[in-house]
Amino acid sequence: MLTRLNFCGASPETIKALSALEGAANNLGLEASQLELVKARASQLNGCAYWVDLHTTDARKAGEADHCLRGVSARRETPFFSRRKHAALGWTVALTRLPLAHAPDADYEYQVANFSSKETADLTLAISTINRRNRLAVGLRRMPAA
Template identity: 55%
Template structure:
């Protein structure tokens, strides 16, 4: 049950976060990669609304069912490119900040596949989805039945 409509309660805050989202969308990072990142962070954060939305968005953009099902276990499958794997590892590292002994290794892998600007833009995308997740979970946003 939705506790609060955060967009209506604070339109300026919603608009600010939407501005970050729009920047990320126009950053040049692949749309398919961004959807995988958003889906993985949302899975980790237990955000049913965002998992539903980003799975649908990825599917509409041409993502395969097989890869969508495998995002939660991406390390155990051969379905993702080295660039996607680096982005998914970085997503997990930044989403689960406490107890990150492998942060240096994840960063090294990221640096192999992304430019410095792309690394910052990806970090911003991960920060944005974590913010959306926290608002959606905290205020009880639910996917439509």
């Protein structure tokens, strides 16, 4: 697949603003490896090879185990994740697949049972930010390095 448009070069002001938002989301106090797992999972769901590659690499650098990275798509069937990571991944799926289920109450309730209100708001911001980046990368065919 060929890249359709280098959106970073085509609209640097927009990318700068998006990067600032992501930078803020990354510095809200959420655990780094957990945040990278969330970003990798959203990117998997969106079929975004570029960001899957980047965030699985960053998750490893943040200390996430390979078996967790491999098991993220089957989180309900694995014993690999803490309750917080499990809740964060579930909330990620709920928000990434928003048109299918409209963020079910059960997913929200599990999220808030494991995170404070601030953490839930911060995680929701982080999820919305990676979903936005996924849409740019998939739509304009940004490819990971070979």
